[in-house]
Amino acid sequence: MVQLPQINNQELPKTEVGSYFVANYPPFSVWSSEHVPAAAAALDGAPRTDVPLGLYLHIPFCRKRCKFCYFRVYTDKNAGEVDVYIDALAREVALYADRSALNGRQFEFVYFGGGTPSFLSSQQLTRLIDRIREHWTWEAAREVTFECEPGTLKRSKLETIKEIGVTRLSLGVEHFDDEILEANGRAHKSPEILRAYDWAREVAFPQINIDLIAGMVGETDDKWKRTIEQALAMEPDSVTIYQMEMPHNTVVSREAKAAGQAVPVADWATKRGWVDYAFRQFEAVGYQVSSGYTLIKPEQHNGFVYRDSLWHGADLIGTGVASFGHFAGVHMQNVDGWQDYIDACRAGKLPLNRALPIAPKQALIRELVLQFKTGRLDAGYFRGKFGVEIRREFADAFDSLGAERLVDVDGDSARLTRKGLLQVDALLPRFFERTFQNIRYT
Numbered sequence: 146m147v148q149l150p151q152i153n154n155q156e157l158p159k160t161e162v163g164s165y166f167v168a169n170y171p172p173f174s175v176w177s178s179e180h181v182p183a184a185a186a187a188l189d190g191a192p193r194t195d196v197p198l199g200l201y202l203h204i205p206f207c208r209k210r211c212k213f214c215y216f217r218v219y220t221d222k223n224a225g226e227v228d229v230y231i232d233a234l235a236r237e238v239a240l241y242a243d244r245s246a247l248n249g250r251q252f253e254f255v256y257f258g259g260g261t262p263s264f265l266s267s268q269q270l271t272r273l274i275d276r277i278r279e280h281w282t283w284e285a286a287r288e289v290t291f292e293c294e295p296g297t298l299k300r301s302k303l304e305t306i307k308e309i310g311v312t313r314l315s316l317g318v319e320h321f322d323d324e325i326l327e328a329n330g331r332a333h334k335s336p337e338i339l340r341a342y343d344w345a346r347e348v349a350f351p352q353i354n355i356d357l358i359a360g361m362v363g364e365t366d367d368k369w370k371r372t373i374e375q376a377l378a379m380e381p382d383s384v385t386i387y388q389m390e391m392p393h394n395t396v397v398s399r400e401a402k403a404a405g406q407a408v409p410v411a412d413w414a415t416k417r418g419w420v421d422y423a424f425r426q427f428e429a430v431g432y433q434v435s436s437g438y439t440l441i442k443p444e445q446h447n448g449f450v451y452r453d454s455l456w457h458g459a460d461l462i463g464t465g466v467a468s469f470g471h472f473a474g475v476h477m478q479n480v481d482g483w484q485d486y487i488d489a490c491r492a493g494k495l496p497l498n499r500a501l502p503i504a505p506k507q508a509l510i511r512e513l514v515l516q517f518k519t520g521r522l523d524a525g526y527f528r529g530k531f532g533v534e535i536r537r538e539f540a541d542a543f544d545s546l547g548a549e550r551l552v553d554v555d556g557d558s559a560r561l562t563r564k565g566l567l568q569v570d571a572l573l574p575r576f577f578e579r580t581f582q583n584i585r586y587t
């Protein structure tokens with residue numbers, strides 16, 4: 146039995162209110178509306194053929210707002226309003242089909258994210274896909290991922306999800322302890338997880354992932370151990386484990402601030418210890434660590450097309466309210482207001498709100514920090530693509546990581562140690578340009 150590490154909580158950094166996860170570069174806080182014309186110009190350029198193209202569809206509905214959630218989601222929309230949104234979303238995807246830089250291109254990967262994509266009914270889903278198919282070839286996608294909340298699933302809905310081409314189902318389990326699920330405001334309970342998972346296996350999706358979170362409010366060593374035991378028993382094709390962060394706009398952050406107290410979430414070293422424990426348990430039965438958050442069952446896994454494409458500079462059309470995209474070197478994000486989004490799509494205008502064209506060095510840093518989340522970097526890749534020796538260009542960052550025994554460098558290979566991998570997001574700002582190192586991230 147692998148033992149949980151003993152932690153001296155007095156010496157460790159607390160979980161403060163704020164963002165920790167590095168999802169992109171440069172930081173979102175420097176994207177702005179003045180750059181939206183650059184996004185439009187990129188979409189009106191010559192057709193691009195040298196990078197894969199993906200589609201992200203944001204379904205911003207949830208049954209209930211989790212107390213740690215910081216996404217743009219709605220819990221109060223009725224069926225008619227959901228229909229209005231689906232219509233706008235289909236129109237937005239169609240608008241992209243008319244842009245010259247997208248002529249003749251097909252989606253290599255598609256991601257239904259949320260919110261809760263499985264909040265949609267089978268009829269709504271089928272209608273959305275039928276509308277998209279009027280403008281895009283859907284069948285070319287090598288991977289179609291669909292996020293689900295267990296309590297929204299029925300066997301018949303899972304059959305529809307499979308029929309629309311989904312190859313990878315991602316189940317938002319988060320935890321198996323009902324008290325913890327309740328305390329964190331999750332809409333589902335553990336019996337719904339097991340029932341949904343059995344149905345998903347019966348329907349035979351090629352890949353099933355389960356998401357867990359280490360450090361939910363109320364977490365203990367014993368509860369985490371039992372959750373990992375239950376996750377192991379399910380034998381998912383992959384498991385994703387996030388460490389709980391607490392950005393400003395969550396219910397937990399607001400309640401803690403109002404009470405003048407710290408957020409009731411374990412410190413970072415404890416959370417890393419829980420993830421390390423989970424990694425070792427899964428590795429003991431044959432899983433491989435695929436990033437700072439992910440384990441895969443190697444014999445049943447051919448990689449993540451969405452993740453790996455994005456982390457190597459693919460184009461992504463981000464559709465839906467508040468969605469993020471990246472096209473031909475320009476970051477872009479949609480408006481985050483419901484009516485603004487619906488009105489723009491109805492008027493035949495892309496609902497872009499802010500953008501940022503990035504310089505070649507920023508594209509390099511973006512790929513470097515994203516790829517480092519796998520725990521590995523290959524200097525040869527960056528030499529070939531950007532003509533830059535990353536060991537020399539980022540000597541200070543590599544040297545400091547090496548001095549702290551967080552990275553091992555050998556020739557072209559840089560590998561994070563397990564200690565480094567478990568805190569990878571906290572290390573990545575060392576590679577940022579100086580002007581972006583101490584600014585607000587989101």
Ligand code: SF4
Nearest residue numbers: 207210211214259260
């Ligand atoms: S299910 Fe996900 S998107 Fe919905 S409220 Fe919870 S954390 Fe937010």
